[in-house]
Amino acid sequence: MSVDLATVKRVAHLARIAVSEEEAQRMMGELNGILGFVEQLGEVDVSGVEPMTSVMPMAMKERDDVVTDGSKADDVVANAPVSDRNFFLVPKVVE
C-alpha cells in the first residue's frame, strides 16, 4: 500500500499537524519508504496467532478507591501557556 498527496494531507489533519505543500510532498516519499519497508509483515503466517496485548502476563492491579491527591490547582496550571484564575484558556470553541 502507498499513500498519495491527498492522503498525506488528510492524515496530517487527523494528527493536527499543519503541513505546507512542500512538506506534504516530502512526507509522501518518506511515508511510502517506511510503508514499503513494513509491507514484508504481510508474508508472515499469523493464522491462529493472538495479537499481543501485554508483553508481561499479569493481572490488572487494583487499588482502593480513595482520594490520595488533590488541591493542587496552582500546580496543575503552573506550566500552562495561558491561564486565568486556575483555568486553562483556549480560543473560543462555542459560537
Add this chain to the structure above:
Amino acid sequence: MTDLTRLTIAEAREKLGAKEITAVELTDAYLSAIDAANGALNAYVTVTPDKAREMAKASDARIAEGKAGALEGIPLGIKDLFGTRDVHTQACSHILDGFKPKYESTVTQNLWNDGAVMLGKLNMDEFAMGSSNETSYYGPVKNPWRAEGSNLDLVPGGSSGGSAAAVAAFLCAGATATDTGGSIRQPAAFTGTVGIKPTYGRCSRWGVVAFASSLDQAGPIARDVRDAAILLKSMASVDAKDTTSVDLPVPDYEKAVGQSIKGMKIGIPREYRVDGMPEEIEALWQQGIAWLKEAGAEIVDISLPHTKYALPAYYIVAPAEASSNLARYDGVRYGLRVDGKDIVDMYEKTRAAGFGKEVKRRIMIGTYVLSAGYYDAYYLQAQKVRTLIKRDFELAFDAGVDAILTPATPSSAFGIADEDLAADPVKMYLNDIFTVTVNMAGLPGIAVPAGLDHKGLPLGLQLIGKPFEEETLFKTAHVIEKAAGRFSPQKWW
C-alpha cells in the same frame, strides 16, 4: 591529587564511606569537568550546579551521621525524558518549551532516596525517537570517541546519546537512560559504556515522558558492569503508580557480578548474522563466544525465525503508540503555543512548530496505521507478529538456553550528518536491528564493550536474558568485561 571523575561508582562509594573524599569534592570535580567539556560535546542541556552542591552537602551530612544510602553522594546525569521537579524536562523537544514539572518521576525519586546527586539533564533524540541524537531540539551530541587520526565528529548513538557521551567522557559517574528499541544499548555500544534495558515492568514508567508505552523501559548507562548493577538496584522498584510495574522484589544485582557462568547454556541465534555485516562484527561475536566458552559456558546454536520481522513490526507498533501518547501536546496545558484563527488552527500550528521532522514522521505513520480501514492490515498484523517474536525466545529458553549472545549494533559509531542516513529514514532505523527484538518481547538486554574496530572505535556485544533474570546478564557481561578490558576515549575536547 587524582582526578575524582575517573572513579567508578563502586570506587567512589568506598572512598566516600572511608571519608577519604567528600561528596561536595566529588560533585565539584564533575561540575568543573562539565564546564570544560560541555561546549564541545553538548551532552547536557541543563546543568544544575546549585542543586547538585546542595544535595552533595546533604549527602556529606548523612555520611557523617552514618546514615548513607546505597548511592550516597554519587553524582548522576539524568536523561531529559525523566520528570524532575522544577527542573527542565522537555524530552529535548521544542513543544515542551519551558516545561518544569511539579512532580518527580519514580525512578529519579528512587535515586535521590538512595542519596544520589543530580548534576543536570542530558541531551537525547527528541521524544527518544532516533538512533544518533541528531533529532534533539538542542542539537547533536558529539561522541567523545573519534576514529584514530581523524577529526571527524561522530554520533554517540541514540536516543540516550547524552547519557552515553556523558558517562564515556567522565561528565557523570553514571546516567539514567531509556530504551524503546535500543536507545540504551546502541549508544552504550557506540561509546564503550555498559547499558542495560531491564525486563519490561522492572523500572516504573511513572513520570517519564511516554513514547511507546508497551516498549519503553528505563535503565542505567555506566562505566562498567558493577556500576550498572548498582544503579539498576536503585532505579528498579515496585510502583503502585505504574500498572505495568511488576510485583517482584528487586534483587541485589551487584552480588551477581563475579559469579561463575560454568555450565550455563548460551544461545547463538543464526538469524543475527545479517547481510552486509562487517567482518569485524562477526569476529567480535566469535571472540565473545570463545570468552564465554573459556569461562565454562556451553554454546548452542539456536534459531529465532521471526527476527527479521521485529523491526518492521516495531515501526508500526511504536509510531501507533507514539501518535496516541503525543496527542496531549496541543498548546493548552503545557509547553509551546502558537496562536491560530480558531482552536484547531492553534493545535495544528502549535504541533507544526513544536515537533521536529522525525517526530512528525512517526506521528503520521502512527495515525495512518491506526486510521479506519488500515488498523487490521497494519496494527493487528504487527501485534500478531510480536506474539511470534516473543514465542521464538520462549522456545529457546524452554529448550534450556540461559542467555543469548549477539552483536549489539551492525557497525561502530558513524559520522554526524551522515548523508546516506539523512536521505533514508529506514537506513537509520536499521541501527536497531539487533536490539529491537528484545523490546518487542519485553526481555532484559545488556550491551557490554567487547573491543575496538580497525578505526579504534568501540564495539559492543549484547546479552539477552529471560524475564526478570537481569542477574544472569550481569554475571555473564562481567565475564566479557574481564576478558575484553575497559575502553576510554582519548581526550580531544
